[in-house]
Amino acid sequence: MIGVFRAAWIIARKDLVVEARSRELAYTTLFFALSCVLVFSFALVHGAESPGADRATDAAFHSQLAAGILWVSIAFSGTLALGRTFERERQSETLRALLLAPVEHAAVYLGKLVTLLVLMFGVDLVVLPVVGFLFDAPLGAAPGLLLGVIAAGTLGFAAVGTLFAAMLVRAHSRDVLLPILLYPIAIPVILAGVRGTAAIFAAEPDLGSAFLWFSMLVFFDLVFVTLALWTFGPAMGE
């Protein structure tokens, strides 16, 4: 019996090696995230700004829009990645082997979570500059806090998502059930992420409220990782 963190690291490293060889998840997730940014831009941005338009309202609207589109693409592409990571384990019947391994079940959860986080952070780091470029969002206004909000939000989303994706591996119609279960529960993360990011993107960054949203995300992460660690064992048990 090896330590939980060491076992988690071994599982994560295994997944990352598999992923590094095929790069299937990285490419598909990234491309899907960029497609989301484009689709939502076309849906929400109205043509060229007319010269007479109110500049200030436009700027405020744009900072909201950029934050919203960023988080929608993070959530949607994250769902795609979640489904695929466990589909891989299901196809080769390896999840059972993982669960039979003489390690704590929590280690399996943590290992999967680390893999997904590496993947989703990678996507975040590409999508963020793209959103900054397309919407003229001030990425440099408070880079540390911005990265903190995005990292904390991604962690919260992945923490709940990993648990549900793992549980649903053996359920019927899992592809449909994952977003149905995940989105209502992830609403606080999305909301706090969007509000925090919009506060930083605003023409006059409101760092106080951005920090408040960041703290809420951290608190949410703590509660949900704890709950997930506690329920993962019983839920995957038999």
Next chain:
Amino acid sequence: MVPALLVIAAILLAGSPFVVDAAPYEASMGIVSKIFYFHVPFAAAMLTSTFVSGIASAIYLIRRKPVADFVALAAAELVTVFGVVVLVSGPLWARKAWGVWWVWDPRLTMTLVMWMIFAAYLILRRFGGPGSEVLSAVVSIFGMAVAPFVYWSVNMWRTMHPQTSVVPTLPSSMAEPLWWCMAAIFSLYAALLLVRVGIERNRAALEAAYIALED
């Protein structure tokens, strides 16, 4: 127990229109304010039911007692049923009081999110296949845990709905009908919960009998 609760609920519900009718009109809203006497008890019963389901699910996850699962399922169904009443009666009232059907207020958003989580719970029960009772238990626990976050985050974002603190300050002419309706709705809730748990227990017994017959 169940027949007694049903009789109490029936008597109280039969009397409630007269009690509500006797209550004075609220100054600014007129007759629409009477929705209050049903909207608030249903909302309170719905919120109670989310906790009943969440706690029963946690017990089921630890102890694996089937009856805990039956209670969790029955309570989850009642969350969605009572939630429909809350989500229909609320906008009817809001249209008159605020001029719009819906606002993104913490209480409204939380009710909608809880309703969606428990509707997802029922979808999982229905289409998840074997083993979905364990998965849905986890959903129910997360649903219960997510409520304060939704409430707090939307509260920071914007607020409009009257606070719960309004209830103790009501004049007795309005408080008495409210408590009457509370008692009616909660006895109805308890009766429905017990009936549903009984149905589920019978279903499980029947299933076990079938399996025993086949073996």
